[in-house]
Amino acid sequence: MMSFRRFLLKRIAISIVLTLVSVSVIFLVLRLLPGDPFSSLIASGGLSLEQVEELRAQYGLDEPIHVQYVKYLQSLLTLQFGYSLAQTRPVTEILFPRLLNTLILLVPALVTTAVVSSLLGMYAGWNRGSLFEKWSIVTTTFFRSTPVFITGIFFLMIFAYWLGWFPSFGMRSAIANPEGPVEKYVSMDFAEHYFLPFITATLYYSGDFLLLARNSVVERSGSEFLELHRAKGLSDMEQLARAGRNSMLPLVTYFALRMGMLFQGVITLEVVFAWPGIGRALVQAINQKDYPTIQAAVFIMAVAVIAMNLFADVLYAKLDPTVSAGEGEM
Structure with a gap:
């Protein structure tokens, strides 16, 4: 029990550090880029230099970078992401509905894929060498290796x-007018x-998922416990069910890891289909140099990825106690 508690505290500490590093990197990258959200307004003649300086002061962009960083961390801790520089409305009003659309x-899609x-x-894996095995591997490998936008x-x-x-494109027709959240989806x-x-x-x-499940069943197809079931006269389907049940550990833990990588490829997917999700909102914010929206979107994605990876580590340690015991001895 003590080794698992130590394992959990270690993983939580690592997750906190990773989150801090992720949000700090995006903060520094945005400040190191040439120009700021209001520079283009001067070049286009839309605003005078004095008016742009007033806008910078209004959004705190004229303050020293360390002051901006402290305020930035405070806003993330309190989930007060501020106002969008491009849309002049709260960032939460922009991103939270988009996050729901992405999820x-x-x-x-991920749950359906995991099961099927x-x-x-x-x-x-049970029908190793069959035509079904060959075509299933070729087909799924082709789509996995092909970029999602292609x-x-x-x-x-x-x-x-x-x-x-x-x-x-889009999530609904322009003439569609849903009356409530249920009708919307x-x-x-x-x-x-x-x-x-x-x-x-x-x-x-x-x-x-297909290759992982196939390999797990192949590894167990010649095991002693299946030989015992064959000797008892169990049918092939009953043997497959037992082999599949013993293959669930890597599948369950990989599913949790895959949930942590949920946003992988989401940006290109949403851009291709003009899907109004958080990935597309991030692209739009980057084009507009909308610092608060970019920072909030990256923070949400980073927390989701790190939290699900933490969940996967904990789940694996619960299903296989030797993992946490081994780290506890180190």
């Missing part, structure tokens, strides 16, 4: 532009916009 797209690809991978553009060209079966119009990005994300994630 609605990616979480179902794991089952297919187990079946492929797959997205390919699907748009075929199903949106050539065949016209699905809309080419539960309608045929939303489903039509949702299908292509959902399939693209699902195929992108599928290779890892």
Whole structure:
């Protein structure tokens, strides 16, 4: 018990340090870039130098960098991200709805992939050398190795532009006017916009789960406990079920890790399909040098990734106590 507590405290401390490093790097990078959000206003003649200096003072950009950094950390700790420089409204009003849109797209895609690809991978591993195994490995490896934006553009060209079966961008039609949060995400119009990005994300994630499940079953197919089940006269499907159950540890822990990498590829996916998520909001904020929005978006993504990796470490240590015991002895 003591070794697990020590393991947990160590992982929490590492997660806090990683979060601090991530948010500090983005703060410094933004300040080291030439110009600021208001420099273009002078060049275009939209505002005078005095007016721009007033704006810089209003948003605290005229203060020493260490003062800005302290205020920046305070805003992150209190989740008070301030106002967008480009849209002049609270950053939370911009990002939180976008974050929900991203999660609605990616979480179902990841869960669907984890379940379906794991089952297919187990079946492929049990039928080693079959045509199904060969084609499943080739197909999933192809989509996993192909950049997600290439797959997205390919699907748009075929199903949106050539065949016209699905809309080419956005989360709903311009004429759609949902009356509430349920109608916003539960309608045929939303489903039509949702299908292509959902399939693209699902195929992108599928290779890892299928290969991991397939390899786990292959490793266990010749084990002694399965030989015992064969001797008892169990059918192939019953043996596969038991082999699959013993393969769940790496699959469960990898699923938690994959949740931590949920935002991997989300920016290009949302840009290709013009999906109004947090990744696309980050791209727009970078183009506008909108410091508060960029900082908040990176903070949210970093916390999500680090928290889910922490969860994966803890889950693995719970499922396999030798992990925490081994670190406790170090």
